[in-house]
Amino acid sequence: DARVTQTPRHKVTEMGQEVTMRCQPILGHNTVFWYRQTMMQGLELLAYFRNRAPLDDSGMPKDRFSAEMPDATLATLKIQPSEPRDSAVYFCASGSVGIAGAYEQYFGPGTRLTVT
């Protein structure tokens, strides 16, 4: 049963601390997406990678967020330093380019981040 995995599932941290979230995409998918979901803003695309290369990170606050894909089986999203406004659920999704260049995405279970 192929699925996207994310760790940790929950994270509570204090303002100013570094947070690292990890994602293992579905084997064979060449594109990985990072999203943030809040009640106020809904689901927002932060960044995505194709074949491990960053294609778009325009949705990410550059001064504190960074995303990498060290290898095909691991994507990371880091926040340093974290702030209370970063509290949200962070989803990773994976997919492969399909019809009309679009992606059918498969989401991981998410990391619920609380910054106090």
Added chain:
Amino acid sequence: QKEVEQNSGPLSVPEGAIASLNCTYSDRGSQSFFWYRQYSGKSPELIMSIYSNGDKEDGRFTAQLNKASQYVSLLIRDSQPSDSATYLCARGDMRFGAGTRLTVKP
């Protein structure tokens, strides 16, 4: 104007009825659309994709796309309480609507 607009609801229908969920978008050049279902506390799950004008049916679900009117919809026939969830409309460029919360009452 948001790029993908959905009525946030809540939309309430009785069990067995047809639930109609709607979505409008601002980019006339958009080619592909997706519907995701998200249960409370869970992650979005892809249920339908549609790339061309007209209807696409999959079991109890029918997606409809009208590019001239920049409108996409999802119909759920014979609605079940297990269909109660938030339904997210997404464009091919990974822009999501805010979601419509659907409640199916037994």
